[in-house]
Amino acid sequence: MTIDFSKIPTPCYLIEEELLRKNLSLIQSVKERAGVEIILAFKGFSMWKAFPIVREYISGAAASGAYEAKLSVDEMKTLAHTYSPAFQLSDFNEVLENSSHITFNSLSQLERFLPDVKNFSRKISVGIRVNPEFSEVKTALYNPCAPGTRLGILASQLGDELPEGVEGLHFHTLCESSALDLEKTLAAFEARFGKYLNRIKWVNMGGGHLMTRKGYDTEKLINILKDFRQRWNNLEIILEPGSAFAWETGILVAEVIDIVENKGIKTAILNVSFTAHMPDCLEMPYKPRIRGAYHDPVEGKPTYRMGGNSCLAGDFIGFWSFDHELKTGEQIVFEDMIHYTMVKSSMFNGVPHPSIGIWCQNGDFKLLRTFDYMDYKNRMA
Numbered sequence: 001m002t003i004d005f006s007k008i009p010t011p012c013y014l015i016e017e018e019l020l021r022k023n024l025s026l027i028q029s030v031k032e033r034a035g036v037e038i039i040l041a042f043k044g045f046s047m048w049k050a051f052p053i054v055r056e057y058i059s060g061a062a063a064s065g066a067y068e069a070k071l072s073v074d075e076m077k078t079l080a081h082t083y084s085p086a087f088q089l090s091d092f093n094e095v096l097e098n099s100s101h102i103t104f105n106s107l108s109q110l111e112r113f114l115p116d117v118k119n120f121s122r123k124i125s126v127g128i129r130v131n132p133e134f135s136e137v138k139t140a141l142y143n144p145c146a147p148g149t150r151l152g153i154l155a156s157q158l159g160d161e162l163p164e165g166v167e168g169l170h171f172h173t174l175c176e177s178s179a180l181d182l183e184k185t186l187a188a189f190e191a192r193f194g195k196y197l198n199r200i201k202w203v204n205m206g207g208g209h210l211m212t213r214k215g216y217d218t219e220k221l222i223n224i225l226k227d228f229r230q231r232w233n234n235l236e237i238i239l240e241p242g243s244a245f246a247w248e249t250g251i252l253v254a255e256v257i258d259i260v261e262n263k264g265i266k267t268a269i270l271n272v273s274f275t276a277h278m279p280d281c282l283e284m285p286y287k288p289r290i291r292g293a294y295h296d297p298v299e300g301k302p303t304y305r306m307g308g309n310s311c312l313a314g315d316f317i318g319f320w321s322f323d324h325e326l327k328t329g330e331q332i333v334f335e336d337m338i339h340y341t342m343v344k345s346s347m348f349n350g351v352p353h354p355s356i357g358i359w360c361q362n363g364d365f366k367l368l369r370t371f372d373y374m375d376y377k378n379r380m381a
Contacts, residue, residue, distance in 0.1 A: 011253060013342050024054060026218070036239060037237065039238060040062065041061075041240040041241060043349045045342075046342075051075045060078055062240035081103070081238065096120050105128075125168060128153055129151065130189075130192075132145065172208070175208045177209065204239075249339075252337035254332045256327065266303065274308045288317070289336065290334060304322070306320065347371075347375075352371050
């Protein structure tokens with residue numbers, strides 16, 4: 001579908017409904033054919049005004065804490081599967097209120113909060129996150145199984161029996177990965193935790209299953225999931241991808257507001273910022289595609305770095321070539337900017353912003369500003 005960019009203000013995150021529905025249809029097909037549950041991970045996509053479309057295909061949601069769990073109930077109309085590296089006492093009641101499943105990252109967290117789960121007014125299924133000690137993720141920042149990781153319980157930390165009350169195991173080892181990567185992870189998972197699989201109700205295989213990417217082997221994924229269910233007495237399997245839902249469904253539209261040159265390097269300064277709006281570009285790092293531009297410099301063609309409009313010296317990515325000289329006021333369209341990019345420019349994982357206060361010289365503390373659920377929700381509208 002052709003977009004009339006004259007109608008789009010800048011900067012603007014823009015999702016295309018047609019492309020979103022295409023992804024959702026594929027995910028729904030995998031879910032039904034494999035006989036598994038696939039739920040939307042809000043940490044990757046939480047644009048809740050698109051949730052009425054999502055609910056036509058998928059009914060479940062994965063939350064990373066109290067805010068995302070509440071968003072699940074409010075806008076996905078379902079209790080959440082909630083996991084956090086560490087729950088805090090101050091908002092755990094809200095997690096209980098809005099969750100069907102709660103997964104703990106450590107045995108100490110399980111011990112601390114299990115009595116609250118048991119005493120809650122309705123049944124909540126309890127799981128623990130385990131570390132298979134295997135991951136194909138190459139970028140250390142995104143590798144949840146790196147030595148010394150804070151994520152997940154090692155097999156050596158568990159005894160012959162799982163702790164009382166645990167009904168499920170959760171692992172997360174993938175990042176925009178293939179079905180083959182999942183197959184390798186499952187081999188490591190079963191080798192270390194297979195002795196528990198006949199004693200639990202569900203296995204959550206986390207996210208990173210990029211089944212909507214061109215070239216992804218969905219048939220292999222379906223067969224892997226079917227085979228796993230058959231080996232383990234039809235255990236309930238849960239997948240919670242984030243990127244796959246919104247993969248290549250939308251863009252970030254920016255505008256050139258100045259062009260500067262230094263030592264022969266031309267930088268187009270935009271009305272967006274890589275550090276503020278596209279942090280993955282600097283963290284991963286990766287160079288996004290720009291519509292109508294050559295991804296790599298082409299000799300003889302006008303070539304530019306893209307610079308963000310912040311004071312951070314490193315707020316730039318480069319270089320792209322164009323068929324024409326860029327001008328102030330021209331739009332720059334960054335491709336595939338809906339998954340993760342949007343949430344990382346807000347409260348990532350629904351983690352609240354710190355309060356702001358002042359310690360007065362008379363010894364009093366004055367609280368100036370707090371941030372709550374509505375601050376999170378309104379940012380993702």
